[in-house]
Amino acid sequence: MKNEIFRTHDSGNGSEGPEEKSILTELDLKNLPRHVAVIMDGNGRWAARKRLPRIEGHRRGIQAVREVITLARELEISILTLYAFSNENWSRPAPEINQLMTLLKRYLLKEVETMMSNEIRFRAVGQIDRLPGAVADLIQSVEEKTRDNKKMTLVLALSYGGRTEIVDTVKRLAEDLRTEKISVKDLDETLFSEYLYTGDIPDPDLMIRTSGEVRISNFFLWQLAYTELYFTRVLWPDFKREDFLLALLDYQQRERRFGLVSKWKQGYRAAKESQ
């Protein structure tokens, strides 16, 4: 049976192309990842290949952001995290940082009503207090405005670094230990996770990185422990609905064992032992 997917209000870019339709027939819509995280990489290289300024790559990157959010919402994926600005990105030239902050502000101002009409909750994770005051204030107001939306959570990792997050987590835990809000015997993986920036957000099931780089670059170091990783050579501004669907299809072909023995191996072993 052909899969029909729900199209959101303001979803923007018209109907599915033939390739998207054929991937959709393969996809099991009942077995999609709950949380998909994306390292959006390759904006600069995309621009360089076209002899355009880097900012053009980021601008086109926003179109890809819209496509992916729209499709995730249509597919009823519960959580989508986009790594939009890393701690390391603070070392970029000031004009590029300023341009990225301006794009982010414009994006939030423009999309907040779309988030409301599509019941998307917005969250930001990272050292938000390092962002310019106007950006941090805007983030807070969009978080507050969208906080009761239930259909999907859009998480932006901003001024984010995995090691810094772990250090910040340890500091907050140490403070609560010092004031005896918690005791050492309470400390386990679950409690530690609750102190991360992502405290109430489940770990990603699938992490996608674009642009051909095969590393995680300080992203969600704790949270990716059991996540399926998918790498594609497509540069972020070229990442289309079809590319996202291919990543989901690839995910569905994997067997997630979380360190356990696969069902196939269990069956094989049982058969051997009964011989």
Ligand code: FPP
């Ligand atoms: C990586 O490309 C991308 C970034 C550092 C920023 C990502 C930002 C956007 C897609 C636009 C803003 C996003 C939102 C949500 C408003 P790169 O510059 O590192 O590319 P390169 O490795 O090819 O140089």
